[in-house]
Amino acid sequence: EAGVAQSPRYKIIEKRQSVAFWCNPISGHATLYWYQQILGQGPKLLIQFQNNGVVDDSQLPKDRFSAERLKGVDSTLKIQPAKLEDSAVYLCASSLVSGDSDTFGSGTRLTVV
Amino acid sequence: QKEVEQNSGPLSVPEGAIASLNCTYSDRGSQSFFWYRQYSGKSPELIMSIYSNGDKEDGRFTAQLNKASQYVSLLIRDSQPSDSATYLCATSEGGFKTIFGAGTRLFVKA
Numbered sequence: 155e156a157g158v159a160q161s162p163r164y165k166i167i168e169k170r171q172s173v174a175f176w177c178n179p180i181s182g183h184a185t186l187y188w189y190q191q192i193l194g195q196g197p198k199l200l201i202q203f204q205n206n207g208v209v210d211d212s213q214l215p216k217d218r219f220s221a222e223r224l225k226g227v228d229s230t231l232k233i234q235p236a237k238l239e240d241s242a243v244y245l246c247a248s249s250l251v252s253g254d255s256d257t258f259g260s261g262t263r264l265t266v267v
Numbered sequence: 268q269k270e271v272e273q274n275s276g277p278l279s280v281p282e283g284a285i286a287s288l289n290c291t292y293s294d295r296g297s298q299s300f301f302w303y304r305q306y307s308g309k310s311p312e313l314i315m316s317i318y319s320n321g322d323k324e325d326g327r328f329t330a331q332l333n334k335a336s337q338y339v340s341l342l343i344r345d346s347q348p349s350d351s352a353t354y355l356c357a358t359s360e361g362g363f364k365t366i367f368g369a370g371t372r373l374f375v376k377a
Contacts, residue, residue: 199366253298253363
């Protein structure tokens with residue numbers, strides 16, 4: 155089966171600019187996650203979708219981050235405006251059902267300068 | 268604040284030895300427990316999942332869970348240089364709020 159697709163792989167932006175990431179989960183996976191992984195740390199859950207509804211976004215900085223999952227399939231994560239501390243790898247993952255193990259995409263490495 | 272704690276390492280073991288990785292968690296409501304392996308510059312990949320107390324074996328890997336002590340471990344037998352990576356422990360409560368530890372770096376010396 156095809157894996158979780160993410161794009162772009164790398165992005166360099168200046169602070170205060172905006173950026174968007176795209177994710178296409180494994181076909182049939184109802185649950186989709188966005189994680190932020192800062193160098194040397196474990197992934198931190200930003201938002202969890204069940205189909206096209208938000209299950210948990212308690213750690214999403216809502217003043218600058220937004221995410222949507224239209225039609226319960228693809229998802230986009232946006233940062234506007236970006237800050238230096240947003241430099242990290244943004245990982246998208248999906249699972250068949252909530253509570254199952256996550257399958258991760260290759261991630262997007264964001265550098266904010 | 269729910270937390271998953273791991274020793275950051277690095278843990279260095281000789282080839283062929285047993286590597287023992289440990290993890291403690293704070294949320295007593297955690298029901299699912301996972302070990303992921305992450306190579307440098309790559310995404311995490313699932314190694315083991317465990318849901319009930321006791322041991323679970325899969326090839327060279329054994330996961331151990333003790334809910335009373337809030338403790339999860341991963342044993343890697345016959346360690347190989349290709350096992351050198353960061354190992355992430357993660358817990359989940361009822362399918363929500365997956366929490367990852369910071370990971371333990373493992374080096375297997377040839």
